[in-house]
Amino acid sequence: MMIPLAHLGHWSWVFYVIPVVIVVGGIVRSTLEERRRKRGGARKNAKATRRGGR
Amino acid sequence: MIPLPSLPEAHALVARSDLPIPAWLFAWAASGALIVSFFALALAWRRPRLEDEHWRAIPWRVARAAVSLPVQALCGAVGVGLLAVAVYAGLRGTDAPERNLALTFFFVTVWLGFPALSVVCGDIFRPFNPWRAVGRAAGACAVELSGWAPRHLRYPERLGRWPAAVGLVAFVWLEVVYGVGGVTGAGLSPHTVAVAALVYSGYTLGMMALFGTEVWCARGEVFSVYFGMFSQLGVLEAREGTLGVRRPAAAAAHWATLPGSLAVVVASIGTTSFDGAQEGAFKGGIEALDESLLDAGLGAVAALRLTDTIFLALTLAGIAGVYLIGVWGMRSIGGGRSFAALRSGFAHTLIPIAFAYLLAHYFSLFFFQEQAQFTYLLSDPLGTGTTDLFGTAGGGIDYAALSARTIWYVQVAALIVGHVLGLTLAHDRALVYWRDYRDASRSQYWMLAVMVALTCFGLYLLSVSNA
Structure with a gap:
């Protein structure tokens, strides 16, 4: 039995996309973390302000 | 046991067979080099260093002589003479493109040299x-004859370098799209090239008469703008009547201030990419669209030219899109800069990439074709076989002078160095826009993605077209 690999070469571009996906994934992840941290910080500040007000 | 076909034999689309590792691994290594460079810049480069060119005159008499009026007049006369010879060769010489000086002179010696x-x-x-x-x-x-200087029209500043960007695309379109309808290997006949050169000369001289020679050269004259863009990376610059040196690549920082500058640099990368992909990565897509247009009733040549034009436009849009995504990402960091300001503020970071693409894609063509230029084409410019001006008409191209492996390593090195330099320029500009170096580094995550994407794309195009 022969595996039909003759057209596998057409998919070689996938190997070139992988590093781009890794870098973009890393950027998106770090951006989301940064936003979450900022939102968390803002919430803490708001709580502290409310407590201070009481 | 299942017999597996060797991939290069099956479709010849994977990589060069003489490489020690698969071509795609070079893309991974190049991406790694960019990531390491990015973090090294973030750690060690904390204040802008390339905003000031630090130009200083070379204190030798030869530096002043090199830019003196007689030398400029001599160089100008050489330029006019060479243009005249190339046009004459195109008009009167043989139709065989490989034997006529015109094509190699315009598209290789001048365009790539x-x-x-x-x-x-x-x-x-x-x-x-x-x-x-x-x-x-x-x-x-x-001035001499009439006693007064001719008054020129005011150049519309909003146009900026757009005429040069359009001209650049038109020049490459003539070479790689219009030419595909021809029957010769190069696609273009020397006669067509000579006529195009005459038409362009008329157009350029007309525009110079309207807007002034220096104004048109700085904004609309395709070759001045295009070659001038690459000169921003170098250390030599003539200023104040003498030759001087400046910091490498520092001049690029202020090049993209005119409208249309981004279009010029994107056109450069896009047209080179399309030329590299036309017979490789885009081949399947081009054939499929071409067949559809043929089925729709278009003629063979018209269908192929329209298909190539569409793919060229898509390539330009793709390159511009990748860059604009990077700019959009940078904007998310804040700092109060508008999208338009960031878009033009970082456009110069693509100049080393444009040069890297040019070097990577055409290095071997230039190396081999210049052997023809300086042997038989120079001695027999018309290609008629009847003249031997310098006794080199019997010369030829030595294709063994450069191995396939050497070409590949030069291509990979050009792409990596070009993108690292682009990353450095972007980092330096970010330090100006975001005062805090941590914010500046965070903004450059997105430019890192742009650089990795363009590096991998460039290597993919090369691996497919080389295979």
């Missing part, structure tokens, strides 16, 4: 520019 020379020697095309020489001479004659 001047970018490399500009990086090394500064804006060297400026003194050799035949249209500038004619324009300046005509202006001087007009």
Whole structure:
């Protein structure tokens, strides 16, 4: 039995996309973390302000 | 046991068979090099260093002589003479493109040689520019004869370098799209190239008469703008009547201030990419669309030209899109800069990439074709076989002078160095826009993605077209 690999070469571009996906994934992840941290910080500040007000 | 076909034999689309590792691994290694460079910049480069060129005159008499009026006049005369010879060869010489001086002269020696020379020697095309020489001479004659300087129209500043960007795409379109309808290997006949050169000369001289020679050269003259862009990477620059040196690549920081500058650099990368992909990565897509247009009733040549034009436009849009995504990402960091300001503020970071693409895609073509240029084409410019001006008409191209492996390593090195330099320029500009170096580094995550994407794309195109 022969595996039909003759057209596998057409998919070689996938190997070139992988590093781009890794870098973009890393950027998106770090951006989301940064936003979450900022939102968390803002919430803490708001709580502290409310407590201070009481 | 299942017999597996060897991939290069099956479709010849994977990589060069003589490489020690698969071509795609080079893309991974290049991406790694960019990531390491990015973090090294973030750690060690904390204040802008490339905003000031630090130009200083070379204190030798030869530096002043090199930019003196007699030398400029001589260079201009050489430029006009070479243009005249190439046009004459195209009009009167053989139709065989490989034997006629015109095609190799315009599309290889000038088009590929001047970018490399500009990086090394500064804006060297400026003194050799035949249209500038004619324009300046005509202006001087007009002043001499009439006693008053001709008044020019005010150049619309909003146009900026857009005429040069459009001209750049048109020039490459002529070579790689219009030419595909021809029957020869190069696609274009020397006669067509000579006629195009005459039409362009008329157009350029007309525009110089309207707006002034120097104004048009700085904004609309395709070759001045294109080669001048690459000269921004070099250390040599003529200023204040003498030659001087400046920090490498520092001049690029202020190049993209005119509208249309981004279009010029995107056009450069996009057209090179399309030329590289036309017979490789895009081949399948081009054939499929071409067949559809043929089925729709278009003629064979028209269908192929329309298909190539569509793919060229898509390539340009793709390159611009990748860059604009990077700019959009940078904007998310804050700092109060508008999208338009960031878009033009970082456009110069693509100049080293444009040069890297040019070097990577055409290095071997230039190396081999220049052997023809300086042997049989120079001795027999018309290609008629009847002249031997310098006794080299019997020369040829030595294809064994450069191995396939050497070509590949030069291509990979060009792409990596070009993108690392692009990343460095972007990091330096970010330090100006975001005062805090941590914010500046965070903003450059997105430019890192742009650089990794363009590196991998460039290597993919090369691996497919080389296979």
